[in-house]
Amino acid sequence: MKHSNSTGKMQLKNLLVVIVALCCGSIAYAHHSFALFDRSKLTTLSGTVREWKWANPHTWLTVVVRKADGTDEEWALVGSSPNMTARWGWNAADIKVGDKVMVDIHPARDGKTIGELHTVFLPGGKVLADPGGQTGEALAGGATNLPTQPQGELYK
Amino acid sequence: MKPAPANVPRNGAVSVLGGCVGTLIALILTAQSGIAHAAAVPQSKEENARAWRAIASVPDFWQGTWQSVSPIADDFPTPPEYTPSALEYIKHYKPVEDSPFANCKPLGLPFVMNIGGMPMKFFQSPGMIALYIESSGMTRFIHTDGREHSERPNPTYLGESIAHWDGDTLVVDSTGFAQDTLFQMGKLDKATLAQGDPSPLSGVIFGQHGPNLRLVERMRLVDVNTLELQTTIYDDSVFKRPYSLAPRRYIRGIERRNEPQEWACTDNRDYLDPTTGKLEYNVKDKAQGR
Numbered sequence: 001m002k003h004s005n006s007t008g009k010m011q012l013k014n015l016l017v018v019i020v021a022l023c024c025g026s027i028a029y030a031h032h033s034f035a036l037f038d039r040s041k042l043t044t045l046s047g048t049v050r051e052w053k054w055a056n057p058h059t060w061l062t063v064v065v066r067k068a069d070g071t072d073e074e075w076a077l078v079g080s081s082p083n084m085t086a087r088w089g090w091n092a093a094d095i096k097v098g099d100k101v102m103v104d105i106h107p108a109r110d111g112k113t114i115g116e117l118h119t120v121f122l123p124g125g126k127v128l129a130d131p132g133g134q135t136g137e138a139l140a141g142g143a144t145n146l147p148t149q150p151q152g153e154l155y156k
Numbered sequence: 157m158k159p160a161p162a163n164v165p166r167n168g169a170v171s172v173l174g175g176c177v178g179t180l181i182a183l184i185l186t187a188q189s190g191i192a193h194a195a196a197v198p199q200s201k202e203e204n205a206r207a208w209r210a211i212a213s214v215p216d217f218w219q220g221t222w223q224s225v226s227p228i229a230d231d232f233p234t235p236p237e238y239t240p241s242a243l244e245y246i247k248h249y250k251p252v253e254d255s256p257f258a259n260c261k262p263l264g265l266p267f268v269m270n271i272g273g274m275p276m277k278f279f280q281s282p283g284m285i286a287l288y289i290e291s292s293g294m295t296r297f298i299h300t301d302g303r304e305h306s307e308r309p310n311p312t313y314l315g316e317s318i319a320h321w322d323g324d325t326l327v328v329d330s331t332g333f334a335q336d337t338l339f340q341m342g343k344l345d346k347a348t349l350a351q352g353d354p355s356p357l358s359g360v361i362f363g364q365h366g367p368n369l370r371l372v373e374r375m376r377l378v379d380v381n382t383l384e385l386q387t388t389i390y391d392d393s394v395f396k397r398p399y400s401l402a403p404r405r406y407i408r409g410i411e412r413r414n415e416p417q418e419w420a421c422t423d424n425r426d427y428l429d430p431t432t433g434k435l436e437y438n439v440k441d442k443a444q445g446r
Contacts, residue, residue, distance in 0.1 A: 035355065086413075
């Protein structure tokens with residue numbers, strides 16, 4: 001098992017990032033819903049990309065998740081604008097239909113299969129962090145301290 | 157009868173002789189309007205060079221872009237003196253439960269200056285400063301040629317702006333706003349709000365501004381990398397006297413990632429449900445609201 005000190009530190013760091021985002025993140029949620037998603041929760045989806053929409057005001061990632069009972073479920077995930085994500089190192093061509101991805105999301109409060117993108121883990125190892133909820137300083141400063149693995153509770 | 161304007165093409169007269177009724181009407185209308193438009197002549201190379209040199213040393217708003225580091229909503233720490241009709245509106249106001257600006261409709265002034273996430277960029281040329289606001293994909297055109305406001309500016313989302321330098325402060329005076337630009341008229345008392353509501357819009361009172369809305373924005377550099385914007389709202393249908401908002405701040409970004417980008421808003425699957433006041437995502441039918 002790889003549960004080393006560095007993983008613990010990483011988790012602490014990510015927890016701090018989440019706390020900062022929750023406390024001080026009134027800048028970058030400009031266009032997002034404030035009520036639909038539970039930002040205190042992080043859920044990890046493992047699935048296949050069905051649609052990747054690079055458009056303003058929001059990016060949309062549609063992922064098909066195969067559940068433990070063998071049925072497929074479609075999740076529609078809203079992300080920050082292409083403009084914001086591009087400044088944090090995303091490229092429209094990073095995600096392709098058919099990609100197997102892991103995604104950390106803030107789930108909907110009402111249990112619908114929609115969520116707000118937090119971090120995307122691509123098959124090649126690239127990690128894309130959504131800048132939503134970050135401070136103006138963090139947005140201008142670019143992405144730092146990217147997690148190396150999903151941080152949420154795995155959805156089954 | 158006044159002479160025809162100098163900028164009517166000469167072949168217009170030929171067309172009239174040839175029986176072109178449209179041109180004849182155009183000529184009569186132009187002549188009767190009594191506005192003798194002088195032919196616009198570009199400045200000479202030397203005059204133009206002098207004009208550019210004259211603006212070369214104003215405070216540096218120009219390098220890079222400016223990212224907001226202030227909260228979205230204004231705080232209204234000093235209670236404004238509201239008009240009776242505004243007080244009546246606030247008495248019955250139900251706070252928005254969700255973002256009222258999640259789709260592609262432009263916000264307009266004043267609230268567009270509050271939206272962070274994406275930066276804005278200033279440009280200047282003799283007689284005009286342009287301010288590109290990426291979060292709306294719109295550009296403010298701010299006239300610095302010494303003109304007065306138009307008598308009857310047509311309503312627009314960004315209004316009509318004229319400006320001058322007061323020392324190192326750019327003073328921008330704007331009027332002529334569309335009636336549906338997003339306008340924050342105040343903030344509800346904290347005591348009336350749910351504890352721990354994480355929304356940056358909790359307690360914000362959005363409402364309609366009046367027809368005479370006028371904004372005076374004072375923009376200055378606090379230090380080389382910090383821009384401050386202080387706005388005073390003149391709106392006699394909402395406030396009994398002008399209300400001065402707390403200054404907002406923006407930080408300079410000069411890296412490539414902070415360069416301005418296009419903002420084409422094309423995906424309207426988010427919408428505010430008018431019956432519930434809540435934001436919804438129509439993820440099944442992406443054509444919704446286009």
